[in-house]
Amino acid sequence: MRFSIERGEIFSRLESVANAVAQKSVKPVLSGVLFRTTAEGKIELLATDLETAIKAVTTPVHIDGEGAFVVEAKVILEVIRNLPSGEIIFELQDNNLIVRMEKSKFVLPTISPDQFPEIEPTHGGIEIETSVTVLELMIDRVIFCAAKDEFMRNLNGVYWEIQGGYLRLVAADGFRLALAEEKIETDIEDRFLLTLKSMKDLQSSIKTALSDDLRIVYDGAKVGFYFDGIEMIARVVDAEFPDYRKVLPKAFKTRVIANTVVLSDAVRRASIAARLGSESVKIELKDQSIKLIAKSPEHGESTEEFDVKKEGDDILIAFNPRFLADSIKKIDTEEVELNFVDSNSPLQMNPVDVEGYLYIIMPIRLI
Amino acid sequence: MRFSIERGEIFSRLESVANAVAQKSVKPVLSGVLFRTTAEGKIELLATDLETAIKAVTTPVHIDGEGAFVVEAKVILEVIRNLPSGEIIFELQDNNLIVRMEKSKFVLPTISPDQFPEIEPTHGGIEIETSVTVLELMIDRVIFCAAKDEFMRNLNGVYWEIQGGYLRLVAADGFRLALAEEKIETDIEDRFLLTLKSMKDLQSSIKTALSDDLRIVYDGAKVGFYFDGIEMIARVVDAEFPDYRKVLPKAFKTRVIANTVVLSDAVRRASIAARLGSESVKIELKDQSIKLIAKSPEHGESTEEFDVKKEGDDILIAFNPRFLADSIKKIDTEEVELNFVDSNSPLQMNPVDVEGYLYIIMPIRLI
Numbered sequence: 262m263r264f265s266i267e268r269g270e271i272f273s274r275l276e277s278v279a280n281a282v283a284q285k286s287v288k289p290v291l292s293g294v295l296f297r298t299t300a301e302g303k304i305e306l307l308a309t310d311l312e313t314a315i316k317a318v319t320t321p322v323h324i325d326g327e328g329a330f331v332v333e334a335k336v337i338l339e340v341i342r343n344l345p346s347g348e349i350i351f352e353l354q355d356n357n358l359i360v361r362m363e364k365s366k367f368v369l370p371t372i373s374p375d376q377f378p379e380i381e382p383t384h385g386g387i388e389i390e391t392s393v394t395v396l397e398l399m400i401d402r403v404i405f406c407a408a409k410d411e412f413m414r415n416l417n418g419v420y421w422e423i424q425g426g427y428l429r430l431v432a433a434d435g436f437r438l439a440l441a442e443e444k445i446e447t448d449i450e451d452r453f454l455l456t457l458k459s460m461k462d463l464q465s466s467i468k469t470a471l472s473d474d475l476r477i478v479y480d481g482a483k484v485g486f487y488f489d490g491i492e493m494i495a496r497v498v499d500a501e502f503p504d505y506r507k508v509l510p511k512a513f514k515t516r517v518i519a520n521t522v523v524l525s526d527a528v529r530r531a532s533i534a535a536r537l538g539s540e541s542v543k544i545e546l547k548d549q550s551i552k553l554i555a556k557s558p559e560h561g562e563s564t565e566e567f568d569v570k571k572e573g574d575d576i577l578i579a580f581n582p583r584f585l586a587d588s589i590k591k592i593d594t595e596e597v598e599l600n601f602v603d604s605n606s607p608l609q610m611n612p613v614d615v616e617g618y619l620y621i622i623m624p625i626r627l628i
Numbered sequence: 629m630r631f632s633i634e635r636g637e638i639f640s641r642l643e644s645v646a647n648a649v650a651q652k653s654v655k656p657v658l659s660g661v662l663f664r665t666t667a668e669g670k671i672e673l674l675a676t677d678l679e680t681a682i683k684a685v686t687t688p689v690h691i692d693g694e695g696a697f698v699v700e701a702k703v704i705l706e707v708i709r710n711l712p713s714g715e716i717i718f719e720l721q722d723n724n725l726i727v728r729m730e731k732s733k734f735v736l737p738t739i740s741p742d743q744f745p746e747i748e749p750t751h752g753g754i755e756i757e758t759s760v761t762v763l764e765l766m767i768d769r770v771i772f773c774a775a776k777d778e779f780m781r782n783l784n785g786v787y788w789e790i791q792g793g794y795l796r797l798v799a800a801d802g803f804r805l806a807l808a809e810e811k812i813e814t815d816i817e818d819r820f821l822l823t824l825k826s827m828k829d830l831q832s833s834i835k836t837a838l839s840d841d842l843r844i845v846y847d848g849a850k851v852g853f854y855f856d857g858i859e860m861i862a863r864v865v866d867a868e869f870p871d872y873r874k875v876l877p878k879a880f881k882t883r884v885i886a887n888t889v890v891l892s893d894a895v896r897r898a899s900i901a902a903r904l905g906s907e908s909v910k911i912e913l914k915d916q917s918i919k920l921i922a923k924s925p926e927h928g929e930s931t932e933e934f935d936v937k938k939e940g941d942d943i944l945i946a947f948n949p950r951f952l953a954d955s956i957k958k959i960d961t962e963e964v965e966l967n968f969v970d971s972n973s974p975l976q977m978n979p980v981d982v983e984g985y986l987y988i989i990m991p992i993r994l995i
Contacts, residue, residue, distance in 0.1 A: 336927050339900045365897055369928035533706045560703050561736035
């Protein structure tokens with residue numbers, strides 16, 4: 262088995278597939294990428310951690326013979342990353358993969374492909390269409406709010422909801438929640454939960470996509486993402502995502518419109534004192550003015566004050582400044598809207614004049 | 629005591645001075661920067677870890693009253709970094725420093741300036757002149773070869789030698805050595821050793837300099853560096869740097885000229901297999917060709933082969949590829965010269981047609 266392939270072609274495909282490789286695995290074969298010739302004279306690349314699997318097909322310049330091998334993902338990526346552009350020759354000799362380009366030659370040990378787990382495709386199920394651009398934006402807007410702790414199985418991921426002609430992604434960690442929704446053409450209603458690891462793999466993979474079409478298939482147990490010749494299969498999480506609608510505030514008593522950059526700078530400065538101290542920043546809304554106050558016994562006190570547009574009641578409320586900062590960073594409209602109920606109820610933050618994107622942040626109890 | 633100062637002016641000065649702040653100190657005052665009004669109506673900034681001290685003078689827009697205070701370096705740097713350009717007002721109230729700009733206000737606790745150690749200036753001694761540009765280059769070319777281990781007192785630093793109309797910097801860690809020399813106008817002969825920490829402080833500080841003149845004073849115990857209104861005092865190390873001349877090979881049997889980028893790429897690729905394996909790359913020089921061979925039981929084998937200009941004997945020799953890569957990175961001429969004695973003697977690597985810069989790398993014994 263021998264084939265040659267353009268460096269640029271194989272590298273982007275390999276990078277995409279390698280996202281699924283297990284970070285720490287007891288099975289050595291799972292730290293590898295499977296290379297396999299197809300009946301159509303192409304090369305299929307495959308990686309999986311048994312939770313997520315990514316497959317890509319790449320077109321060789323020349324191909325000679327059939328076969329398959331598994332090679333350590335980290336090593337083959339390093340090798341190809343460090344080769345210049347041009348044609349790379351791959352050749353399987355006994356149990357070694359020979360990689361050759363001009364006067365560079367690598368002899369890499371391979372693992373038997375028999376040990377590589379078979380990836381089951383999705384079977385039937387529902388199907389929706391969206392685009393790489395839209396999904397990339399939606400993931401970026403919610404993923405950082407997912408719980409990092411793998412033991413919080415129902416929050417350590419992103420919840421997908423297809424309902425009423427919308428695709429909705431929701432992530433929450435108990436202190437905050439992010440929601441992104443976009444119109445799609447479908448009358449299907451369904452929902453599933455994917456792990457944070459699967460979501461990160463998907464995020465990294467779609468980044469490398471050169472075409473925009475994206476198809477999502479859900480068969481009740483697995484979700485398949487199909488885009489730019491890449492197929493990603495992710496197992497859904499068998500856990501119940503909490504009813505996020507219960508967290509969404511129903512009626513607001515205070516509505517504030519602030520300049521996004523001004524608010525963001527003020528929160529960042531308030532964080533200097535808060536960060537090493539109480540991890541809390543007090544927000545005082547009075548008339549058309551907002552005041553951010555942070556204190557720490559060691560690092561002193563900071564106050565920021567500026568004008569905003571306000572409707573409704575004055576309010577005094579406190580937050581973890583990091584949660585405020587994380588969400589503001591994701592708001593790219595000139596103005597940001599802050600909606601409050603009272604000092605003990607969550608804040609809803611959203612861009613002005615953009616529908617379907619919002620953040621809910623729990624306040625810290627004022628002492 | 630109250631003064632105002634332009635954000636850009638205070639920030640660059642503070643950044644420079646803060647380099648000397650103790651990283652981990654039992655004395656809290658050493659993690660601070662001393663601010664002090666001078667008789668000329670300026671503000672003096674001072675930081676020290678008792679080994680290195682940096683002082684800078686900065687010009688306020690307005691100044692009112694006299695005084696001094698010490699404020700946590702990390703916090704004041706963070707505060708000023710996050711303020712926009714414009715005039716910042718500093719005011720000492722009781723034991724707090726009030727920092728104000730438009731509607732941002734910080735109240736920062738201060739430490740009594742009485743606890744701040746007095747920095748003794750250099751007393752008499754020898755004096756030489758060079759430039760920030762030259763010294764920056766020289767430090768960059770040698771500092772990475774200094775031993776990282778603080779317990780190797782005589783190698784954990786950079787050796788300075790003023791001799792025969794040259795300023796020479798030498799660093800070594802027992803496996804490799806770097807030497808940089810530049811002509812200076814002096815007939816003084818002297819030498820001293822500075823710690824790696826002092827050298828790093830100096831390197832960071834001169835980076836921010838806006839003017840090029842640099843004066844060095846050595847009084848037998850301390851070295852003073854004077855540039856761009858900044859004064860850095862470093863205590864010399866009371867340890868004997870080994871006689872580096874003994875390490876410099878006397879006569880070579882093989883001289884090779886290679887293209888720097890080609891050699892650098894080849895070493896980088898050879899490192900993929902070597903890095904996780906034996907940490908060794910074999911170099912085979914035969915006729916007008918060089919071959920780099922690296923092997924590891926887990927990650928396979930790599931071979932690189934390309935043409936070079938060679939004079940003298942063929943040779944087979946092995947090195948730690950990281951040491952080769954580190955030094956090649958610092959060679960910015962199109963071609964690099966490799967000078968060999970035999971398989972058990974150190975390699976001398978130097979740029980082609982640039983005098984005064986060289987690297988000595990110990991080989992690994994071939995089995």
